[in-house]
Amino acid sequence: MGESKCYTLLRDPSTYTPDTIDLNKDTKAAAYWFPCFRDLVAKFATQAAESQCQIDDTATERAENFRKAYLAKLDEYQRNTEINAANNVVLGIRELLELNETQLRLFGFDDPWKQQKLLENTAAVANLKKRLEELDAIDDNAARWTELVRGVLAGNMFDWGAQAVASILNEDTNFGLHAALERIQKRPWLIDNLDAWLHRLRGNAHKCALIFVDNSGVDVVLGMLPFVRALLQRGTKVLLCANTEPSLNDVTSGELSELLDKCCIHCSVLAKAKQEQNLLVYANGQSGPCLDMRTLPSELCDAIQKHETDLLVIEGMGRTLHTNLYAKFKCETLKLAVIKNKWLAEHLGGDTFAVICKYEDAS
Template identity: 85%
Template structure:
């Protein structure tokens, strides 16, 4: 974990809390999220059983134990909300998502979405070259960057932890990036600082961008990597950060390194940057799909300082909405996400598939 010197990106490390909503204090949020997780855990238990059913006869039994154990702990959290609120103990969605991963591992399910991630990565890689050609055909710089941002947002739709998207993916096996581009909210977005970001791109290139990525497949390969490529073309070094441990269909740092080896076959820009170490991959120290800046590995913190990071990009609901939405940083920050949960969208003043494009200058 980071020492205090590694919090240089945070404007006020002492007051930093990653969680956007506190279920101990917000009764309306609690009345939604606790039942929501009771429903989600049924799906996660099924996924866990299916991931090992063919190779382990105990998979179904263990998945049921996982389900019961999670629900017992969830009930305990809910019973203690008033006491914990009095003690100023924060309970965010982050902790309930991390509990899911902890319980899965406890009952022998290290990575239930592994096969799904592999299938989606393979399909996305096959489409990468064509996507890059589409982007390169856009002559206007502002229009191309607009499409790059839209691509990140559309890619972020591919999240097996979001019921609104799962329903689409289960019904339409051909649902891809372009279909997702048609689904996301039209501008003006719920939080829409795109014009300010485009204006900033008229200035000097950033020295180094720290980017926290989200899901495997379409999200990272067709959404985020073209965005990364465009930063590299501007002369910006990029530190790509992915999960240390598996969580839902989020890409891990090890998987991301393997993906980049394969992506280099389709893109010389990525290949040269990867070879020259202007594109680097780091583990983010997280075991769930959210992001707590207090638990970044020391190796990553040292790289942030060494490369004089002046741009932070945080992608996805877990990292940019459930956590860090209101966090302030000393460097320029771009937070990108599609809200795939109706309650959260309405809570923030929008609707399902509303877009967060929040750009903030250095504090």
């Protein structure tokens, strides 16, 4: 029931596929991504072990078993690419990322990034009021919305699953939103529909925005929530959707609900909207960092219909680039991401930290 209801957002459900790249058919992509995930799993295993080694002396052994099991499954995927391609079986980045979470849980690691997320959320909340004051000081509406979008994009830099960013965060513990604003691509962006979005904002407010958020900390608190606040100020209801299950440092719906309560202390707009149920948090049904629109929970699908959703905002590499970059929807759609992978950036015609700001109308 949930699937059919949520299909109403898709322009053509029969052609929807939540995978931008098919590793079974794209040999160049496969030649890059299989070795890439072999490198990544070692880092994920280290994170998993460190997250529990203080409380469980089996953590290191279990993390090593996780690594071996993941690699064995990855080898199986790679051996079978030709057979699966012949049978039209698609293998996207989504499945390899979800495999990481499945295997972590199998070996007793439910949320290796939990402590890191808590630290980053606490630090970000402390800076929320200052960020909102910076934005409110911008008198020109177009300039303010430009900075709001840039804030979402800069916030999306804070992704521990991206090696290019993890290196920066490890080397510079003071790396924050303003440093990220300087690091992302300057306009014109790789995909740059910002002017079309700004033009749309001159018109009537949207009834309801469905927003899929990404990472904890700076990303959701200092990047996305100011954007949400601005939509609320226009009179738009917001359905804020976060992961059902933990995945890397992505915020979960449970964490987001608690986080929102803390942010409301620093922002009366968010507090009023939450109290009046114009700002609602939902789980997105996902266990990995990507977004399959076919698997949204029925509760969310009901809300999408009930509130007459007419704006869809998808943020992040996993949800936007790996799964929905080319997906077409019936409602207006804004897809926002910073490409934190050099191969993927070059594949799309850009470079590391290139920006995707893709606005599509409802026609």
